[in-house]
Amino acid sequence: xxxxxxxxxxxxxxxxxxxxxxxxxxxxxxxxxxxxxxxxxxxxxxxxxxxxxxxxxxxxxxxxxxxxxxxxxxxxxxxxxxxxxxxxxxxxxxxxxxxxxxxxxxxxxxxxxxxxxxxxxxxxxxxxxxxxxxxxxxxxxxxxxxxxxxxxxxxxxxxxxx
Amino acid sequence: xxxxxxxxxxxxxxxxxxxxxxxxxxxxxxxxxxxxxxxxxxxxxxxxxxxxxxxxxxxxxxxxxxxxxxxxxxxxxxxxxxxxxxxxxxxxxxxxxxxxxxxxxxxxxxxxxxxxxxxxxxxxxxxxxxxxxxxxxxxxxxxxxxxxxxxxxxxxxxxxxx
Amino acid sequence: xxxxxxxxxxxxxxxxxxxxxxxxxxxxxxxxxxxxxxxxxxxxxxxxxxxxxxxxxxxxxxxxxxxxxxxxxxxxxxxxxxxxxxxxxxxxxxxxxxxxxxxxxxxxxxxxxxxxxxxxxxxxxxxxxxxxxxxxxxxxxxxxxxxxxxxxxxxxxxxxxx
Amino acid sequence: xxxxxxxxxxxxxxxxxxxxxxxxxxxxxxxxxxxxxxxxxxxxxxxxxxxxxxxxxxxxxxxxxxxxxxxxxxxxxxxxxxxxxxxxxxxxxxxxxxxxxxxxxxxxxxxxxxxxxxxxxxxxxxxxxxxxxxxxxxxxxxxxxxxxxxxxxxxxxxxxxx
Amino acid sequence: xxxxxxxxxxxxxxxxxxxxxxxxxxxxxxxxxxxxxxxxxxxxxxxxxxxxxxxxxxxxxxxxxxxxxxxxxxxxxxxxxxxxxxxxxxxxxxxxxxxxxxxxxxxxxxxxxxxxxxxxxxxxxxxxxxxxxxxxxxxxxxxxxxxxxxxxxxxxxxxxxx
Amino acid sequence: xxxxxxxxxxxxxxxxxxxxxxxxxxxxxxxxxxxxxxxxxxxxxxxxxxxxxxxxxxxxxxxxxxxxxxxxxxxxxxxxxxxxxxxxxxxxxxxxxxxxxxxxxxxxxxxxxxxxxxxxxxxxxxxxxxxxxxxxxxxxxxxxxxxxxxxxxxxxxxxxxx
Numbered sequence: 001x002x003x004x005x006x007x008x009x010x011x012x013x014x015x016x017x018x019x020x021x022x023x024x025x026x027x028x029x030x031x032x033x034x035x036x037x038x039x040x041x042x043x044x045x046x047x048x049x050x051x052x053x054x055x056x057x058x059x060x061x062x063x064x065x066x067x068x069x070x071x072x073x074x075x076x077x078x079x080x081x082x083x084x085x086x087x088x089x090x091x092x093x094x095x096x097x098x099x100x101x102x103x104x105x106x107x108x109x110x111x112x113x114x115x116x117x118x119x120x121x122x123x124x125x126x127x128x129x130x131x132x133x134x135x136x137x138x139x140x141x142x143x144x145x146x147x148x149x150x151x152x153x154x155x156x157x158x159x160x161x162x
Numbered sequence: 163x164x165x166x167x168x169x170x171x172x173x174x175x176x177x178x179x180x181x182x183x184x185x186x187x188x189x190x191x192x193x194x195x196x197x198x199x200x201x202x203x204x205x206x207x208x209x210x211x212x213x214x215x216x217x218x219x220x221x222x223x224x225x226x227x228x229x230x231x232x233x234x235x236x237x238x239x240x241x242x243x244x245x246x247x248x249x250x251x252x253x254x255x256x257x258x259x260x261x262x263x264x265x266x267x268x269x270x271x272x273x274x275x276x277x278x279x280x281x282x283x284x285x286x287x288x289x290x291x292x293x294x295x296x297x298x299x300x301x302x303x304x305x306x307x308x309x310x311x312x313x314x315x316x317x318x319x320x321x322x323x324x
Numbered sequence: 325x326x327x328x329x330x331x332x333x334x335x336x337x338x339x340x341x342x343x344x345x346x347x348x349x350x351x352x353x354x355x356x357x358x359x360x361x362x363x364x365x366x367x368x369x370x371x372x373x374x375x376x377x378x379x380x381x382x383x384x385x386x387x388x389x390x391x392x393x394x395x396x397x398x399x400x401x402x403x404x405x406x407x408x409x410x411x412x413x414x415x416x417x418x419x420x421x422x423x424x425x426x427x428x429x430x431x432x433x434x435x436x437x438x439x440x441x442x443x444x445x446x447x448x449x450x451x452x453x454x455x456x457x458x459x460x461x462x463x464x465x466x467x468x469x470x471x472x473x474x475x476x477x478x479x480x481x482x483x484x485x486x
Numbered sequence: 487x488x489x490x491x492x493x494x495x496x497x498x499x500x501x502x503x504x505x506x507x508x509x510x511x512x513x514x515x516x517x518x519x520x521x522x523x524x525x526x527x528x529x530x531x532x533x534x535x536x537x538x539x540x541x542x543x544x545x546x547x548x549x550x551x552x553x554x555x556x557x558x559x560x561x562x563x564x565x566x567x568x569x570x571x572x573x574x575x576x577x578x579x580x581x582x583x584x585x586x587x588x589x590x591x592x593x594x595x596x597x598x599x600x601x602x603x604x605x606x607x608x609x610x611x612x613x614x615x616x617x618x619x620x621x622x623x624x625x626x627x628x629x630x631x632x633x634x635x636x637x638x639x640x641x642x643x644x645x646x647x648x
Numbered sequence: 649x650x651x652x653x654x655x656x657x658x659x660x661x662x663x664x665x666x667x668x669x670x671x672x673x674x675x676x677x678x679x680x681x682x683x684x685x686x687x688x689x690x691x692x693x694x695x696x697x698x699x700x701x702x703x704x705x706x707x708x709x710x711x712x713x714x715x716x717x718x719x720x721x722x723x724x725x726x727x728x729x730x731x732x733x734x735x736x737x738x739x740x741x742x743x744x745x746x747x748x749x750x751x752x753x754x755x756x757x758x759x760x761x762x763x764x765x766x767x768x769x770x771x772x773x774x775x776x777x778x779x780x781x782x783x784x785x786x787x788x789x790x791x792x793x794x795x796x797x798x799x800x801x802x803x804x805x806x807x808x809x810x
Numbered sequence: 811x812x813x814x815x816x817x818x819x820x821x822x823x824x825x826x827x828x829x830x831x832x833x834x835x836x837x838x839x840x841x842x843x844x845x846x847x848x849x850x851x852x853x854x855x856x857x858x859x860x861x862x863x864x865x866x867x868x869x870x871x872x873x874x875x876x877x878x879x880x881x882x883x884x885x886x887x888x889x890x891x892x893x894x895x896x897x898x899x900x901x902x903x904x905x906x907x908x909x910x911x912x913x914x915x916x917x918x919x920x921x922x923x924x925x926x927x928x929x930x931x932x933x934x935x936x937x938x939x940x941x942x943x944x945x946x947x948x949x950x951x952x953x954x955x956x957x958x959x960x961x962x963x964x965x966x967x968x969x970x971x972x
Binding site (some may be wrong): 419447448449450453 | 743771772773774775
């Protein structure tokens with residue numbers, strides 16, 4: 001390996017939070033190419049459509065070098081193969097994240113020798129998750145500082161029914 | 163970043179196990195240079211001297227490309243800086259590993275913007291640790307398959323008092 | 325602060341168990357006023373209606389000093405503000421409880437400087453949860469000793485279809 | 487107790503995996519009679535019907551001595567009583583398994599003095615679960631080595647819509 | 649397997665607590681022979697000598713059928729082999745117990761196909777450990793109800809310097 | 811209870827960190843009197859003497875209302891009794907903290923009906939511990955922002971050998 005790493009940062013990003021953005025910024029410093037890969041088919045009904053989630057992710061990562069936003073469907077390791085990536089990036093906040101992610105990582109090595117590199121969330125984001133942010137916004141709470149400003153604006157619209 | 167990553171894989175390696183070797187082999191595929199950094203001053207009395215630990219680590223990684231073995235003393239992030247590395251590699255086996263390592267990783271970002279990339283142990287090594295292997299060897303148990311053959315041989319000598 | 329604490333003990337209470345009651349009794353000894361706050365909109369369909377859950381909570385806490393039962397909707401920290409409470413009480417049984425509750429607690433400090441004080445479940449209740457009790461009752465198991473007698477009676481009726 | 491243990495190994499087995507099979511083989515060496523008890527009413531819609539799940543479990547355990555396959559409905563401890571079993575066998579893979587199972591085990595002692603004996607998953611199966619295997623198969627991934635060959639064949643058919 | 653199980657319950661038992669006694673009583677109901685195996689060489693200096701620990705364990709288990717007390721040195725799985733036991737019994741109180749014990753259990757299967765059957769501590773003993781009990785006794789706290797009466801008496805003597 | 815709570819915040823405070831200070835500030839808002847209780851006999855050799863630890867704790871908490879600093883020896887619950895306190899405050903950072911603290915809390919209820927109220931560390935301090943801070947300082951790392959300025963100054967002196 002001589003030309004730097006291509007890595008996939010997969011997720012539902014419904015919506016992208018400051019916690020995601022922090023991982024993206026930190027990971028992008030160490031790889032040649034970081035593909036933020038928005039999952040097409042979350043099992044639950046998302047708040048934002050795939051197109052919206054991609055657009056928001058693109059908007060908030062526009063100024064970060066080495067980052068591109070894409071979407072994927074099907075088996076993540078096959079998608080990684082198509083992108084020429086042998087490495088996934090995942091953020092870890094908590095022990096409960098860790099166990100599930102450890103199982104997935106071991107499965108992905110087994111399925112296709114795709115490695116997962118875990119980065120720990122910055123302390124100031126360790127309590128952040130898309131679902132918690134949505135719950136706060138749904139109940140009318142203030143999500144500024146938890147998500148990028150553009151995302152906060154869009155969530156406010158969405159929950160006001162615009 | 164365009165030329166690939168320099169990463170540090172730090173530890174006491176008293177002695178290097180098949181679990182360490184697995185992380186080294188997997189990490190080395192994705193970085194331009196992997197420095198296996200043997201810690202000089204473990205708080206407990208080690209079974210093998212620093213020189214022995216380095217020699218064993220060199221021997222078992224001799225055939226793996228991109229890997230070099232070194233030792234360090236003092237603050238790990240300062241050592242990383244001297245080696246031109248902005249990234250540490252750590253293996254995770256279990257939840258209890260994770261919490262301590264998460265604290266260290268957050269501290270290392272804070273001290274010197276050095277990132278830690280965590281890889282999960284292969285399932286077949288998830289129950290392995292240097293201290294457990296030493297305990298087994300000390301009691302006369304068979305450590306083949308747990309450590310490289312050369313290390314097994316040296317442990318047997320050590321516990322027989324050679 | 326000179327006149328004692330007002331604290332909120334929030335939950336779905338579907339239904340109130342002996343584990344809840346134990347936390348209520350222990351917390352009530354240390355605060356001037358403990359508001360048992362029954363959540364109006366659980367995401368899942370509850371076994372008991374809000375009115376029933378409030379009535380049962382009132383009934384089983386009637387003899388405990390400093391305790392009142394109320395219900396709330398919307399953001400918990402805003403409700404706390406309306407009640408003049410700066411403190412929430414939560415019971416912890418297990419590690420998995422802890423991580424989620426830790427995220428919520430950090431979010432609530434951030435949203436409104438509302439603190440969460442955690443109390444650990446008494447050992448004899450550490451395996452108790454409303455959902456486990458409902459599962460046992462649904463399958464015809466005996467829930468006496470797990471919930472107050474009046475609650476046990478109501479669950480029996482409910483699962484017999486009365 | 488003089489004639490050996492009758493133990494129940496309960497689960498949904500949707501479908502039986504190599505992880506289940508490993509626990510069954512290891513447990514069967516130590517008990518006089520191991521009843522693999524397929525749960526009739528999983529809360530989620532299963533991939534395979536109860537009959538299919540029983541048939542697959544019978545097929546893959548046919549050659550293991552002391553093992554029989556049965557199904558049950560209702561309270562597990564009552565079923566155990568009807569089978570003359572005072573002991574359940576459960577496999578543990580991870581911390582998150584452990585906490586839930588610990589609560590259930592303490593409840594089952596309380597309800598009917600039925601004990602749970604936990605065995606740890608073999609390292610090579612520690613990342614395996616029926617739901618992860620189904621997810622991989624649904625997305626077209628290869629599940630050989632994760633489930634017995636006959637189960638792999640049936641999953642392939644199912645997800646192709648046969 | 650037709651004649652019932654021989655199982656080893658290993659530990660330092662410095663001293664035996666009501667938590668140990670609970671596991672012994674519950675395990676002894678399900679096996680033909682339960683060997684309480686007192687470890688000769690704890691890494692720390694014990695409060696009670698090996699002889700004292702054995703004597704106390706014998707005294708408090710004297711009336712429990714199928715139980716014998718023994719001591720061992722060296723590799724536990726080799727001791728189990730000498731006793732004709734293929735099974736260890738361990739009690740689990742908490743997640744932190746679990747991870748270490750899971751590693752040991754996987755190691756013991758690997759070393760000698762010796763299985764570990766885990767039982768969960770009764771809720772009323774889940775906060776009990778020999779070291780916590782010793783700490784309480786050392787500081788003059790009351791350990792009745794935490795250890796058998798004879799053990800409480802001996803601890804009081806020991807910490808008074810008798 | 812009508813006059814507000816007296817609470818004990820116990821610890822070794824070797825030395826007091828910004829994480830401790832954060833808990834003290836947040837707790838002091840909700841109680842009538844918060845006693846920061848410095849433990850006399852840590853099992854390990856402390857970096858700072860009891861007198862130094864008390865002096866530093868007093869210095870950094872001097873401007874916080876309702877707070878006093880004291881030291882204690884022996885059983886914590888008996889000390890609490892002598893201070894007229896029925897409540898302990900503890901900070902929780904991580905799951906590993908939690909399990910040990912949960913055992914202690916259940917023991918303290920049992921010994922003397924002294925309750926423990928847990929507060930979660932602020933995210934920005936969740937990776938902080940006295941021992942990690944000492945390790946960083948010992949190796950010449952910068953601890954500003956991790957401990958109060960006066961403590962940082964004293965640690966620098968200590969590790970330079972002043």
